[in-house]
Amino acid sequence: MPHGRRNLxxxxxxxxxGRFGSSLSLELVERGWEVLGVDTQPxxxxxxxxxxxxxVIADATDEEALRQAGAHQFHRAVVAIGDRxxxxILATSLLVDIGVQDIWAKAMNRRHGRILEQIGAHHVVLPEHDMGERVAHLLSGRMLDYVEFEEGFSLGTTKAPRELIGKPLGQTKVRQKYGVTVVSVKRRGKTFTYATQETQLHTGDVIVVAGRTDDVERFAESAP
Incomplete structure (x- = not known):
């Protein structure tokens, strides 16, 4: 299927x-997606x-059962049975064999995740590990929110440090000093907007910064 058609x-x-698969499915439906949910438990x-x-009640480790459910007609599939x-592994392998082109799989740990990648999963999700890591960053620092996109690179939400207040961002040299880029700003009572070189921060502003994880954490420590 051409890339443009896949996006549609x-x-x-x-x-x-289970908890992960059902939450994901309901959120996709809320966003206007069609979802086929498969489980062995009636x-x-x-x-x-x-x-x-x-x-559909079906055994995803049985290729014929998957085909009867119509799995081969889907471009995207999620294997949300990471606790078994x-x-x-079998379900992911079968999805690869029947030609599903975009496979997401939940893993219990990094070793499990490596196996899933080796047999053909295109994306591996470690929800418990990722959430534990995120909470640790929030608990141990001054960030209000934290998202790691890949190992070593993150987005962090924090209050604007005093040293940046009242100056256009282009004059603060925040990237040279901290190695991060301010990408968005939220004023009190308003929504987030894109930050530019001319943006001036006010006391109480919340900002989103991007950069290497260590740099984002060091920058957040300068927040009030």
């Missing part, structure tokens, strides 16, 4: 309707039957 294909196959499938576009190692 708002359908997803989600295998596993109780789970029945509980989401009216909330998801389609639900063998089933997770």
């Amino acid at each position: 294909d708002k359908r997803a196959l989600v295998i596993g309707l 109780r789970l499938v029945q509980s989401y039957a009216e909330q998801l576009t389609h639900t 190692l063998e089933e997770s």
